[in-house]
Amino acid sequence: MKKFRIFFDIEKEEQWLNEQLHKGYYCTKVSGWGVYTFEKTLKNYVIRLDYRDHLSKEKFEEYKEIYEDFGWSCIKGPWMSGIRYWQKEDDGQNEIFSDRESKRCYYKRLMNYSFALLLLFLMLSYSTFRDSGLYMTQGLWSMKGSLFWKAFIFETPFALIRLFPPIMAILFGCSYYKTYQKYSLLKEE
Structure with missing residues (x-):
């Protein structure tokens, strides 16, 4: 399933994506033009968005490894700068900003x-x-x-x-x- 939406507020985008997850649709792809691709799933997932300024390739790999160590997978995220989309199964520890x-x-x-x-x-x-x-x-x-x-x-x-x-x-x-x-x-x- 594909849906088209444009957001100017990263928190509203994250909220909308989580609503889709609660309806049972796992996000598989996000295009830069506002097209979101979803697949049906029976598992509960959560998605979080993060914005990062310029990162070198080494820093990006380090950044990515830290998230992956906690079970997050990156749906979309350029290595230089931009919004990163992180998704994982809902395990109760779903915040990426802990403090x-x-x-x-x-x-x-x-x-x-x-x-x-x-x-x-x-x-x-x-x-x-x-x-x-x-x-x-x-x-x-x-x-x-x-x-x-x-x-x-x-x-x-x-x-x-x-x-x-x-x-x-x-x-x-x-x-x-x-x-x-x-x-x-x-x-x-």
Whole structure:
């Protein structure tokens, strides 16, 4: 079974994946385009997600061995950086962040990830809108009648595409803020 979902919150993605596991569907593959592949299973599994910044191949192998020693298997996870998907049979010891400090470090990594993507999409937004507005057709707003409507309807899909970077910047800004709140709570206590 394949399902398509896009997430901007790693914790909501993890929650959704665990809901699928509770329904009896074992995750076998995660694509970068939001396609999740599941197989039916009778066993109880749990999945956890982790984000790591750049790791050398040696550090990645060490990181992977530590998880595998505790029964986790990696469904997806690039060795350089990105979100790692860890899955194992439910044995009651299902957390990968066992203490406050490791959880705090996890949120700090997520904050850096969200902030980097926020900056990227802000720069893309600036480059998209610095010379023109949302609609780029010259004289669009001075056109009359059916000529205006034809040009407006033709240009609208392109205008919506130009809105993508600012929308993504807002989403990653919200993600940064939520993660910062969680990080601050763990830092203060």
